[in-house]
Amino acid sequence: MHRTGDLYGQFETLEQQKESATLGMWTFLITEILFFGGLFLTYTINRHTYADVFSFSSRTIKLSWGAINTVVLIGSSLTMAMSVWSAQVGKKKLVTIFLILTLILGTVFLGIKGIEYHDKYVEHHIPGASFDMYFCTNNPGACNLTTEELAQERTELKELEDKVGGPVAVNAHSQLFFSLYFGMTGLHALHMIIGAGLLLWLIVESMRGRFSPRWNTPVENVGLYWHFVDIVWIYLFPLLYLIDRH
Amino acid sequence: MSTSPTTPAVHQLPEEHYLNSTYGLRSWLLTTDHKRIALLYLASVTFFFFIGGIFATMIRIHLLTPNGYLVTPETYNKLFTMHGVAMIFFFLIPSIPAVLGNFLVPLMIGAKDLAFPKINLLSWYIYLVGGCFVLYSFATGGLDTGWTFYTPLSSVYSNSAVTPAVIGIFINGFSSILTGLNFVVTIHTMRAPGMTWFRLPLFVWAQYATSIIFILGTPVIAITLLLVGLERMFHLGFFNPALGGDPILFQHLFWFYSHPAVYIMILPAMGVISEIIPTFTRKPIFGYTFIAASSIAIAVIGFFVWAHHMFLTGESTYAALAFSLLSYLVAIPSAVKVFNWTSTLYRGSISYDTPLLYSLGFIGLFLIGGLTGLFLACLGLDIHIHDTYFVVAHFHYIMVGGAVMGYVGGLHFWWPKITGKLYPEFLARMAAVILFVGFNLTFFPQFILGYLGMPRRYHNYPPEFQVLNVMSTAGASILALGYLLPMLYLTWSMRYGKVAGPNPWPATGLEWRTPSPPPTENFDVTPVVDWEAYDFKNRPDLGLTQPSGPALSPAHGDD
Ligand code: HEM
Numbered sequence: 154m155h156r157t158g159d160l161y162g163q164f165e166t167l168e169q170q171k172e173s174a175t176l177g178m179w180t181f182l183i184t185e186i187l188f189f190g191g192l193f194l195t196y197t198i199n200r201h202t203y204a205d206v207f208s209f210s211s212r213t214i215k216l217s218w219g220a221i222n223t224v225v226l227i228g229s230s231l232t233m234a235m236s237v238w239s240a241q242v243g244k245k246k247l248v249t250i251f252l253i254l255t256l257i258l259g260t261v262f263l264g265i266k267g268i269e270y271h272d273k274y275v276e277h278h279i280p281g282a283s284f285d286m287y288f289c290t291n292n293p294g295a296c297n298l299t300t301e302e303l304a305q306e307r308t309e310l311k312e313l314e315d316k317v318g319g320p321v322a323v324n325a326h327s328q329l330f331f332s333l334y335f336g337m338t339g340l341h342a343l344h345m346i347i348g349a350g351l352l353l354w355l356i357v358e359s360m361r362g363r364f365s366p367r368w369n370t371p372v373e374n375v376g377l378y379w380h381f382v383d384i385v386w387i388y389l390f391p392l393l394y395l396i397d398r399h
Numbered sequence: 400m401s402t403s404p405t406t407p408a409v410h411q412l413p414e415e416h417y418l419n420s421t422y423g424l425r426s427w428l429l430t431t432d433h434k435r436i437a438l439l440y441l442a443s444v445t446f447f448f449f450i451g452g453i454f455a456t457m458i459r460i461h462l463l464t465p466n467g468y469l470v471t472p473e474t475y476n477k478l479f480t481m482h483g484v485a486m487i488f489f490f491l492i493p494s495i496p497a498v499l500g501n502f503l504v505p506l507m508i509g510a511k512d513l514a515f516p517k518i519n520l521l522s523w524y525i526y527l528v529g530g531c532f533v534l535y536s537f538a539t540g541g542l543d544t545g546w547t548f549y550t551p552l553s554s555v556y557s558n559s560a561v562t563p564a565v566i567g568i569f570i571n572g573f574s575s576i577l578t579g580l581n582f583v584v585t586i587h588t589m590r591a592p593g594m595t596w597f598r599l600p601l602f603v604w605a606q607y608a609t610s611i612i613f614i615l616g617t618p619v620i621a622i623t624l625l626l627v628g629l630e631r632m633f634h635l636g637f638f639n640p641a642l643g644g645d646p647i648l649f650q651h652l653f654w655f656y657s658h659p660a661v662y663i664m665i666l667p668a669m670g671v672i673s674e675i676i677p678t679f680t681r682k683p684i685f686g687y688t689f690i691a692a693s694s695i696a697i698a699v700i701g702f703f704v705w706a707h708h709m710f711l712t713g714e715s716t717y718a719a720l721a722f723s724l725l726s727y728l729v730a731i732p733s734a735v736k737v738f739n740w741t742s743t744l745y746r747g748s749i750s751y752d753t754p755l756l757y758s759l760g761f762i763g764l765f766l767i768g769g770l771t772g773l774f775l776a777c778l779g780l781d782i783h784i785h786d787t788y789f790v791v792a793h794f795h796y797i798m799v800g801g802a803v804m805g806y807v808g809g810l811h812f813w814w815p816k817i818t819g820k821l822y823p824e825f826l827a828r829m830a831a832v833i834l835f836v837g838f839n840l841t842f843f844p845q846f847i848l849g850y851l852g853m854p855r856r857y858h859n860y861p862p863e864f865q866v867l868n869v870m871s872t873a874g875a876s877i878l879a880l881g882y883l884l885p886m887l888y889l890t891w892s893m894r895y896g897k898v899a900g901p902n903p904w905p906a907t908g909l910e911w912r913t914p915s916p917p918p919t920e921n922f923d924v925t926p927v928v929d930w931e932a933y934d935f936k937n938r939p940d941l942g943l944t945q946p947s948g949p950a951l952s953p954a955h956g957d958d
């Protein structure tokens with residue numbers, strides 16, 4: 154199908170094209186909800202079955218990074234919304250600026266996620282052959298933890314063992330937690346990376362001045378996607394970081 | 400009895416149409432024309448049908464004797480698994496939506512194409528990539544988990560090539576999702592002026608309902624199989640009890656998709672039947688709104704019955720009770736359709752052309768399949784027949800007797816539109832009858848076998864079951880002939896068939912108001928619809944002599 158200006162050949166009018174694209178994006182997001190839904194269900198059931206081990210494992214993740222990331226991501230939603238607004242009112246320069254800001258914030262998020270993953274790698278909390286919940290307590294100094302923190306962890310591990318029946322179970326069940334942690338945040342990060350790619354494309358198009366009050370559906374739709382990915386994080390953060398932290 | 404062509408005039412193919420507008424491999428592999436993409440799908444699903452068919456043949460030959468000499472038990476496990484995977488994920492699920500749906504939805508609603516033509520092409524490539532992974536798995540060690548991939552067999556213990564297979568099915572899922580998304584948006588936003596929701600052909604309603612399942616169900620199987628793959632590759636424990644995981648959770652997630660998926664397979668076929676029956680009875684379909692609404696009802700209720708596959712896993716009695724009840728409920732909209740089709744036939748001026756023969760076959764076989772589904776949904780009875788050949792017969796009656804019959808019938812019905820040529824009518828009727836006979840001989844004995852206690856998925860059986868198994872294998876060879884015939888004469892007709900003309904039956908849909916084969920843009924001018932669906936009476940353009948018989952007179956004010 155050929156394209157005349159902004160209008161693709163299968164459509165009669167720009168309105169029809171816009172309506173189709175928007176409906177398509179919403180439909181896609183519904184699919185995404187169910188895609189993440191499978192993971193959320195798996196998490197919820199295991200969280201219920203292994204409540205104690207899950208809350209212990211959750212406490213070994215640093216709260217600060219997660220909290221900072223939540224703020225960063227909410228900020229990026231704001232800049233994204235601003236760029237959609239700028240496109241709608243025809244401020245072409247601002248569109249580009251806000252898109253770039255969104256991209257920067259998204260990248261900061263991914264960077265921080267990288268730091269967190271690296272911490273988990275150092276602590277041997279990555280599921281697989283070398284997974285070991287006792288690595289830090291057995292090798293003081295290898296992990297970035299204070300003596301008090303280590304002592305605290307030792308007592309908690311002891312209590313857990315009594316509850317669930319020994320270190321093997323502790324390791325198995327916390328490995329479940331971290332499988333889900335990496336599965337969920339990994340899938341989320343993958344969505345962020347795809348989103349960053351989309352932003353890059355929008356930035357190039359926007360610098361060419363393609364978005365106007367008449368036609369800005371791509372900005373709007375990537376915006377929808379970006380907000381969706383943010384909302385997923387808004388659920389992930391309490392589920393994974395805030396269990397039992399008062 | 401048989402249809403006389405609309406006008407006795409000799410038809411000619413249009414000078415330029417979608418098949419000859421451009422030439423060369425590139426023009427096909429990079430096409431965004433929904434009609435060409437439909438043909439790409441036609442070729443690929445036929446290929447997988449062959450692959451699945453070869454495995455089925457080997458299974459049936461092996462089961463000729465109680466101890467089966469053809470293959471080892473391990474190979475037998477692989478045969479039925481690869482048969483199921485090829486047939487379900489790569490043939491039956493895409494068959495009607497991606498071939499007939501792709502071709503017809505835009506034509507039927509009067510659009511130039513689907514809303515997202517490039518995504519449509521992309522979905523075919525995704526299908527191919529997924530298919531390649533699965534073929535790779537078949538070729539390097541095969542797959543022996545059953546098409547159901549139950550854990551921890553699939554995620555830990557199986558020694559076959561599970562990982563590439565789940566990756567392939569995962570990838571293939573996105574092809575379904577994108578097709579569903581495309582259809583939903585297209586049906587919402589691309590309808591021609593005057594084409595209101597309740598003037599839509601029922602085939603389009605069926606595609607819409609199917610697309611809902613594609614969109615809501617497929618992502619769940621995708622994430623589930625992804626977890627199985629990760630579990631296998633990195634020794635994680637989501638579904639492995641040895642590591643604290645929950646194998647029953649896998650079954651819930653699997654069936655949350657796979658029960659709705661059985662409706663992905665049957666709903667489009669029901670749509671086909673709803674087009675064929677009015678055409679060959681010359682009557683508006685009885686109860687249009689009921690048929691349309693029942694498609695949506697099936698899609699929705701279908702999401703709430705999945706645990707009827709798990710009655711014997713020790714799920715709670717109350718859950719089992721609820722799922723049993725809901726399974727009975729889903730039979731209601733199915734029955735509504737059957738009643739409406741038969742009411743349409745009543746006092747219609749029926750012509751027993753090939754597509755109608757397939758539709759009649761469909762009604763009978765779907766009826767048996769659906770009713771035996773109720774046996775299985777009955778808690779007490781299911782204890783006896785669960786995991787026996789009774790289940791195998793049940794779902795083959797629906798999937799092969801129902802869905803595949805609908806698909807082949809639909810191919811015949813729209814073949815003149817797709818290729819511009821007529822197929823040889825006599826041979827086609829013969830093939831329809833052969834298929835019907837072969838099918839029943841193959842699968843009816845399996846009901847009895849199952850009831851007598853022959854478990855499914857076993858490579859051997861006690862000698863007293865041999866007679867029924869030999870009957871089944873004999874039927875399968877007749878069935879194979881029944882599939883081979885259409886493949887041969889349909890291909891033959893592309894070159895040598897009589898020219899069909901725009902509306903050979905005649906039928907009422909918009910797709911018949913454009914030349915066969917249609918031009919690339921589908922319609923020369925955007926059509927405006929000012930008639931109701933299946934209205935033969937107010938359509939002088941169909942060339943039906945008026946008044947003609949009871950069908951056209953308002954004798955029994957249906958609808
Ligand atoms: C009319 C409504 C239907 C009902 C009440 C029903 C009920 C059931 C039940 C209870 C089972 C589980 C039996 C067991 O494992 O013990 C079953 C299995 C099955 N049904 Fe149906 N069914 C219906 C329609 C369909 C349709 C429309 C299809 C396919 C197009 C289908 C395909 C299957 C398949 C594939 C299985 C076996 C799956 C496996 O274990 O491998 N059913 N059905």
Ligand SMILES: [Cu+2]
Pocket residue numbers: 657658661704705707708
């Ligand atoms: Cu089911």
